[in-house]
Amino acid sequence: LKQQERIAFRLQFLELHSTDQRFVFLSLNEQERTLVYEYITPQEFAEIFQGLDNMEQGWAARELEEEYLAKVLDEMYSDDVADFLGSLSGERQASILAALEEQGSADVRELLSYPEETAGAVMTKEFISVRSDQTIQEVIERLRRETPNAETIYYIYVTDAAGHLVGVVSLRELITSSPEKTIEKVMGKKVISTSVTTDQEDAAHLISEYDLLAIPVLTHNDVLVGIITVDDVIDILEEEATEDVGELSASRGATDVNVTAVQAAKKRAPWIVLLMFLGLITANVIGQFEETLEAVALLSAFIPLIMDSAGNTGTQSLAVAVRSLATGSVERKGVIQLLKRELGIGILLGIISAIVLIGIIRIFYGNLILAVIVATSLFLTLSVAALIGAIFPLIINKLNIDPAVASGPFITTLNDIIGLLIYFTIATSLLQYL
Amino acid sequence: LKQQERIAFRLQFLELHSTDQRFVFLSLNEQERTLVYEYITPQEFAEIFQGLDNMEQGWAARELEEEYLAKVLDEMYSDDVADFLGSLSGERQASILAALEEQGSADVRELLSYPEETAGAVMTKEFISVRSDQTIQEVIERLRRETPNAETIYYIYVTDAAGHLVGVVSLRELITSSPEKTIEKVMGKKVISTSVTTDQEDAAHLISEYDLLAIPVLTHNDVLVGIITVDDVIDILEEEATEDVGELSASRGATDVNVTAVQAAKKRAPWIVLLMFLGLITANVIGQFEETLEAVALLSAFIPLIMDSAGNTGTQSLAVAVRSLATGSVERKGVIQLLKRELGIGILLGIISAIVLIGIIRIFYGNLILAVIVATSLFLTLSVAALIGAIFPLIINKLNIDPAVASGPFITTLNDIIGLLIYFTIATSLLQYL
The missing domain is CATH 1.25.60.10 (MgtE N-terminal domain-like)
Incomplete structure (x- = not known):
């Protein structure tokens, strides 16, 4: 049975x-x-x-x-x-x-x-290599005979006696060329390749940029030691996208849905507690201005507005910088260009928000001085916030520090503190007119 | 010359x-x-x-x-x-x-x-199809003779007289099988395929999940009309990742670095202004409690802490939900499961934060009642915030609304309002003991 x-x-x-x-x-x-x-x-x-x-x-x-x-x-x-x-x-x-x-x-x-997340660590050893003096017929016969254990047979790499990569030929080219030609005649000699120590994300971008099905991985002496195939590249890019999302939300390493609530809370709690301590710094900043607040309690009402606007503008700039780093467009356009642009955007957003706000506060609160205080603070805060949002991930990336410290909530908290300092300093100095 | x-x-x-x-x-x-x-x-x-x-x-x-x-x-x-x-x-x-x-x-x-972002709109018409009664030799001869204008020749699709897809065979299989066999003998009959009206992201996930180099696109009568190749899938996944980042940062459609500062500011300003109006709602909520604040100005100091913690917890849950939707793991594990988990995490984070906070406030501010008010508010706020962060993108996804309205800043603002309402309600009711 x-x-x-x-x-x-x-x-x-x-x-x-x-x-x-x-x-x-x-x-x-x-x-x-x-x-x-x-x-x-x-x-x-x-x-x-x-x-x-x-x-x-x-x-x-x-x-x-x-x-x-x-x-x-x-x-x-x-x-x-x-x-x-x-x-x-x-x-x-x-x-x-x-x-x-x-x-x-x-x-x-x-x-x-090889170190984690390098091309050497994620490559596969199962690739096909041939010599340049073999004929196409011989290579096809070999592919047919061996039914090889290679991860892809669509790219065939050509090496010399010492194992150095000298060319590449696709199965498509093999099939469509006359069988008696030698590999030498049909192979491409400018091969897009990567090195064992290259970051996996950079290797993935090469495959994506050049529309390849696989990329050869070389040692520092140009010896071919492995390949990375396109299906692994998709996994790498998805992994990196999840990391980007984690950076924006202080949940790096904690977006995995395959763990229990307790395990996830364990991973997320340190962030929340750490950020709470930063929140206590903000509390302390406000505490410094207790006298001002006791004089005009209404000033507290605009704390969230200043904080939210600073946070939102900073996070937008952060998102731009994170994606620019991820897609490699920073390298092409230059860092200074990006920062100038984000500062420009911050100033423009500051002007627009200040104008809108000055009207609203005058109408609803009937208080011109209050309107001027909030609007001026907002203008200055947004200009700074946009710049900080963009500059942080770039510095972090340059210094090769774990980018989690540049994550959204940290930048938001930093911008909160700057924004509230600007707001209460202006409010305190104009207190007598309120 | x-x-x-x-x-x-x-x-x-x-x-x-x-x-x-x-x-x-x-x-x-x-x-x-x-x-x-x-x-x-x-x-x-x-x-x-x-x-x-x-x-x-x-x-x-x-x-x-x-x-x-x-x-x-x-x-x-x-x-x-x-x-x-x-x-x-x-x-x-x-x-x-x-x-x-x-x-x-x-x-x-x-x-x-076809509607934008469907498989029909992004597929290519240049694919190779053959009949099942042809021999492998005939097909290879044809590939060799025609040097076809197909985007990939690595998958060869098999159709009947009416154009219905009946099988698929890879060039790898063709090369490694004996040439006199018919296609019928070597082709796979269970073909992973997608439909012209399927969302491009779902089609991309099929390629990624099944490690394919291309996926055939069928009409509703199973007629093969196109294919999507893996290089396009990488572009689709990168585009979707950029959208996810945009959702988390209210800069959807504005993370493009190829536009000038003025153009980018134009795209980002509506979000910032809209979110500023939401900030004014928060201002109004706080304004309702002006009397409480006049009595105890120190209460304002903890506004940022409540807001930041609510925002951070909500954004973490949002990140989990957004990635779960993007990688399709929600469908496999179920919505209720995800929500129960996030609520559980919120409660755990709330308990941890409340315990830490009650100690700190007692030590630094020497005020037990204040500590109890802030800690209790924080516990309730985090429990709710985690649930809201997870539930919003799921609802939005279900209703097929533009997910931008579920973006990070909106959820953060919503959680701010809820958190501050909880905080000031508790503070007001315990005001006599402060």
């Missing part, structure tokens, strides 16, 4: 796309998953395992026997294995590495030796 | 990758650009033109003669032509369409007929 069940399951399950197999797998309970491991081979399960995120891989790996897991990993591309092993403790990593086939184990060790 | 100059320019310039040609082209002045148009053919310029953004295409097109421009467009893939024409006025669009070759013109008209 069990044998029949196994056959029936395999027939249905293996017909699915591996992505759909993964969705089905994730919907099963532990007991059902044990049956899956029994019914399908490690080679078949590798397709599912490589698509899981690190947390899911963690518990799946704990459910598998050591031998089965090693076979699963032997079947996967080196970049996926390195990504999984990188999420484990050093001890567990070593014990799994020891169980892998020799070549695969060496490849993965190499990837793990 | 000019002839020699032309040859020298062509030799150097055409050796560059088209992306680098584009960078060089963009660094030239108008007079130099005129020489480029003269020195290189429309077919060669098409490679540069298709990579320009819409604004750059606009001025380049105005510098070109009508006939040259038509030849440039005839050389480009239909999706790129439609993207360019979509940015022009109806009149100019019609006059250019009339100058194009018949087939290309019809293809582009079809793309322009």
Whole structure:
């Protein structure tokens, strides 16, 4: 009976796309998953395992026997294995590495030796390289014969005897050229490439900018050691976009929806508490002007307006700067250009807001001096806020500091403090006229 | 002499990758650009033109003669032509369409007929389709003979006589299978596809989720009418990421760095002014409690703290919800699950913040009642703020309203108002003990 069940399951399950197999797998309970491991081979399960995120891989790996897991990993591309092993403790990593086939184990060790988020760490070792004196016919025969274990066969890289990259030819060009030509004749010699130590985001931008399906990764002596494929680039870009959103919202590393409320709160609480301390600084700033406030309590009513406007303008400039850094347009247009522009925008927004506000406050509060105080403060605050919003991420980026410290709430709080200082200083100096 | 100059320019310039040609082209002045148009053919310029953004295409097109421009467009893939024409006025669009070759013109008209940002509007018509009874040898011969004008030849789609999609085979499979087999034998029959009316972002997620190089686009009768390739998907995902950042910062549509300060200020000013009006509502809320404030001016000092904490918690939850929507994880895990989680996080953050704060205020201000008022307000505010931050983008998404109205600053302002109402209500009711 069990044998029949196994056959029936395999027939249905293996017909699915591996992505759909993964969705089905994730919907099963532990007991059902044990049956899956029994019914399908490690080679078949590798397709599912490589698509899981690190947390899911963690518990799946704990459910598998050591031998089965090693076979699963032997079947996967080196970049996926390195990504999984990188999420484990050093001890567990070593014990799994020891169980892998020799070549695969060496490849993965190499990837793990590069710093995180570099091209070297995310590349895959499974690429195709040929010599320039081979004919197209020979190369196609080889592709046909070997059914190679390469992640892509659409770009074929050409290397010399020492492994230096000398050219590239696409399968499209191979197919559409006459078979007796040598690779030398058809290959492109100006190859867009990246280096093992390049940031993964920069490598991803090269693929996106040049519309490539993969990019070769070289050592500092131009030896070809791996490739990054376009599907990994999409993952990198999505990851970086999530980081950008995290920067704007002080939830860096905490936008993951796969964790429980308690785990997420643990990650988010330090930010909230830290920002609360910054809020206490703001409280202290206002406290300095207690006498002014006791004289004219109505002044408090405009605290939120000054704060919100400063925060909003700063966040807009921050968003522009963050996206400019992410898409590389800062490098093309220049930093000074960007800052001048944002300062200009801040001044313009300040003038517009001040004019609108002076009218409204006169009408609703019938108090011209109050209107002038609030409007002047707003004008000065917005001009400064726009500049600070743009300048901070640029400095942070230049200094290679964790950009989380330039995140939206920090800039907002900084702008709050500046704005309130401007507001209360002006208000205090004009207090006698109020 | 000019002839020699032309040859020298062509030799150097055409050796560059088209992306680098584009960078060089963009660094030239108008007079130099005129020489480029003269020195290189429309077919060669098409490679540069298709990579320009819409604004750059606009001025380049105005510098070109009508006939040259038509030849440039005839050389480009239909999706790129439609993207360019979509940015022009109806009149100019019609006059250019009339100058194009018949087939290309019809293809582009079809793309322009679909609503913006749907799969139908961004797909390309240049794909390869074959019949299932052809042999692999025949198909490869055809690819070799026709050197086809297809955007990708790595996926070959299989259709029946009526044009319905019945299968797909990759060039990789063609190359590695024996040439005498029919396509029927090697093709995959479960094809991941999308429909002309599907949102471009959903189509992009399919490519990313299933690690594809292209996805076929079908009409509602399953007729294959186009494909979307992975390089366009990267552009779509980057565009959507920029939109997400815009949503968080009320600068939607204003993060473009290619416009002048005045143009950017024009786009950003309405948001800032609108948000200023919301700030006036907050001012009004505080104004209601003028008597309380006159009694205890120190209460104003904690306005920023309540506002910042409410804003930060709300923005964190917003970031989680926005990324969950963008990566599709909401659909997999469920809305209720997400909301329960964020409420839980809000309550936890509220408890942590309240405990920290009660200690600090007692120590620095020596006022237990004040500490209790602020801490209780903070606890209630954070619980509500987390829920509002998550619930808003989900509602907006459900109702298909422009998500800009759920942007960070709006939620922040809403949370400010709620937080201050809670704070002053509690403070007023406990005023006698202060």
